[in-house]
Amino acid sequence: MRVWGQGLLAGLGVWSSLALAQVPAELLLADEERFISANAEFTLLHEMGHLLIHELQLPVLGREEDAADHLGLMGLFLLHGEHQREDLYLQLIDVADYWSLESSYAKERDQAIQAWDSHAMDDQRFYNIACLIYGSDPQNLDWVLEVTGLPDERSFYCDEEYRQVEHAVTWLTEHFRASSAEQGHRIQVEYGPLPVQLEGGEALLARIQASGLIEQVANRASDSFPLPRPVSLRLVTCGAPDAWYNRLQGELNLCYELIEHFRVLAAELPALRARRLQARGQ
Ligand SMILES: [Zn+2]
Numbered sequence: 199m200r201v202w203g204q205g206l207l208a209g210l211g212v213w214s215s216l217a218l219a220q221v222p223a224e225l226l227l228a229d230e231e232r233f234i235s236a237n238a239e240f241t242l243l244h245e246m247g248h249l250l251i252h253e254l255q256l257p258v259l260g261r262e263e264d265a266a267d268h269l270g271l272m273g274l275f276l277l278h279g280e281h282q283r284e285d286l287y288l289q290l291i292d293v294a295d296y297w298s299l300e301s302s303y304a305k306e307r308d309q310a311i312q313a314w315d316s317h318a319m320d321d322q323r324f325y326n327i328a329c330l331i332y333g334s335d336p337q338n339l340d341w342v343l344e345v346t347g348l349p350d351e352r353s354f355y356c357d358e359e360y361r362q363v364e365h366a367v368t369w370l371t372e373h374f375r376a377s378s379a380e381q382g383h384r385i386q387v388e389y390g391p392l393p394v395q396l397e398g399g400e401a402l403l404a405r406i407q408a409s410g411l412i413e414q415v416a417n418r419a420s421d422s423f424p425l426p427r428p429v430s431l432r433l434v435t436c437g438a439p440d441a442w443y444n445r446l447q448g449e450l451n452l453c454y455e456l457i458e459h460f461r462v463l464a465a466e467l468p469a470l471r472a473r474r475l476q477a478r479g480q
Pocket of ligand 1: 244245248263266
């Protein structure tokens, strides 16, 4: 049975071989389904990071929210590296762009993240993620700088930032992964009732279940790490687009409304991408 630690080494090798020097302009156009699934997966992996930090008592240097973003992004590298999906980079840019779109959207709703919040501001999360994407293979990823606008002042050190995160994730997988003789508790997946007012909710639920994404993330974490108690991964109705890990209850909650919110923001993506293509003179 493969575990994250073993997958990391294989995944990083695949990552390098998949690197593209240039991305054709048409690939930078928006793909709504890809945007939604990439961001749902990143959100799940980010919250899984919180789950592992608390359930395994992982040491955390820096803010937990930043660590969860790092774990989420490295989780994407690993899962996609193993499956060798050719659109990995485009999915990663979709994740970065979500934070760019969310920044404008939240300001419109007067719900922008404040300086005192435990989360980095949306724009900072956009640049942090863009930096790690670029830093994973700077020789071949100049186009990431073009499409994200990450300035030289930050990009110069992105390879070091990526290597720090890679080192930390390698270390924790080696120290905390389950041995073959060790059996932890498994993460149980639960689907709660859909929001009553959510148009197309049944079709959304059918797509989520057909993708197998929720079970894949839960099973991978259960196989890889010895969890000391039963925990659950629940799709729930929240009344707002959100996701969180409840450390008291041992519940990872992903709201249906957040997946719907990704669909709403995906509609803004073509305009964002068009502006970038225009800026590139294409
Ligand atoms: Zn978080």
